[in-house]
Amino acid sequence: MTVFWQKGYEAASLQDLTEAMGISPPSLYAAFGDKEGLFVAAVKRYHAQAKAMGTGCQEAATARDSVEGLLTLAANFFTDPQHPRGCFSVMAMTTAASTSERVQQILCEERAAAKERLRGRIQRGIREGELPPDTDATALANLYGAVLAGMSLQAREGASRKALLAMVETAMRAWPEAPKRAGARRERARA
Numbered sequence: 788m789t790v791f792w793q794k795g796y797e798a799a800s801l802q803d804l805t806e807a808m809g810i811s812p813p814s815l816y817a818a819f820g821d822k823e824g825l826f827v828a829a830v831k832r833y834h835a836q837a838k839a840m841g842t843g844c845q846e847a848a849t850a851r852d853s854v855e856g857l858l859t860l861a862a863n864f865f866t867d868p869q870h871p872r873g874c875f876s877v878m879a880m881t882t883a884a885s886t887s888e889r890v891q892q893i894l895c896e897e898r899a900a901a902k903e904r905l906r907g908r909i910q911r912g913i914r915e916g917e918l919p920p921d922t923d924a925t926a927l928a929n930l931y932g933a934v935l936a937g938m939s940l941q942a943r944e945g946a947s948r949k950a951l952l953a954m955v956e957t958a959m960r961a962w963p964e965a966p967k968r969a970g971a972r973r974e975r976a977r978a
Contacts, residue, residue: 788829788832788833788875789807789870789871790803790804790807791804791826791829791875791879792833792870792871792875792878792879793871794882795878795879795881795882796826796879796882796890797882798882799822801815801822804822804825823887823889823890826879826890827889827890827893829875830875830876830879830890830893830894830897831893831897833875833876834876834897834900834901837874837876837901838901838904840860840864841857841860841904843856844856844857844860845904845908849912849915849917850908850909850911850912850913850915850917850918851912851917851959851962851964853908853912854905854908854909854931854959854962855955855959857905857931857935858931858934858935858938858954858955858958858959859952859955861874861935861938861939861951862938862942862948862951862952862954862955863948865938865939865942865951866942866946866947866948866951872942872943872945873939873940873942873943874935874936874939874942876894876897876898876901877935877936877939877940878939878943879894880894880898898932901932902928902929902932903928905928905931905932906924906925906927906928909922909924909927909928910924916965917964917965918963918964918965919963919964919965919966922963927963930958930961931958934954934955934958937954938951938954938955941954
C-alpha cells in the first residue's frame with residue numbers, strides 16, 4: 788500500500804512492490820494474481836482503515852462536529868510523517884489512469900461510499916433540526932468531500948498541518964445552521 792501511495796500505480800514497479808513486501812514475484816502472483824490484484828487489495832485495506840478511523844467522527848453529537856472532526860482528523864492524517872502525505876485514495880484516483888475498468892470502478896465505489904456516509908450524517912443533522920430543513924445534504928457532502936480531496940493534494944504538495952487546519956476552520960464557516968442554533972451559538976460566543 789505504501790509503495791502505491793508514494794509512487795502511484797504506474798510508477799510502482801514489481802521490484803518495488805516485492806521488495807517492500809519481502810516476497811518474490813511468484814509469491815505476489817500466487818497471492819494476488821497480478822499487480823492490479825495487489826492494488827485492489829491495497830485500496831480495500833486503506834478504505835477499511837479510513838472507515839474505522841472515521842467511525843468516531845460519525846458518532847459525534849452533531850453533524851457539524853462530525854464533519855469538523857473528520858476534516859481535522861484528515862488534516863492530521865494527511866501530514867503524519869509515519870506514511871506518505873495526503874490520501875492514498877485521492878492519489879490512486881489521480882495516478883491510476885491506465886488501470887482497468889475494474890480498478891476504476893472500485894475506486895469510484897469506495898469514494899461514493901465515503902461520500903454517502905458523510906451525506907447520511909448530514910441528513911441526520913437535518914432531521915434533528917441542527918441544519919435548516921431545506922439544506923441540500925448531497926451538495927453539502929460534495930462540498931466537504933471536495934475540501935477533503937483538496938486538503939490531500941495540498942498535503943502532497945507539502946502544506947503543513949497548520950495550513951490544513953486553517954482550511955478546516957475556513958471550510959466550517961460555510962456550514963449552514965438552523966436559525967435557533969445560530970442565535971444560541973452567537974450568544975455562547977458573546978459570553
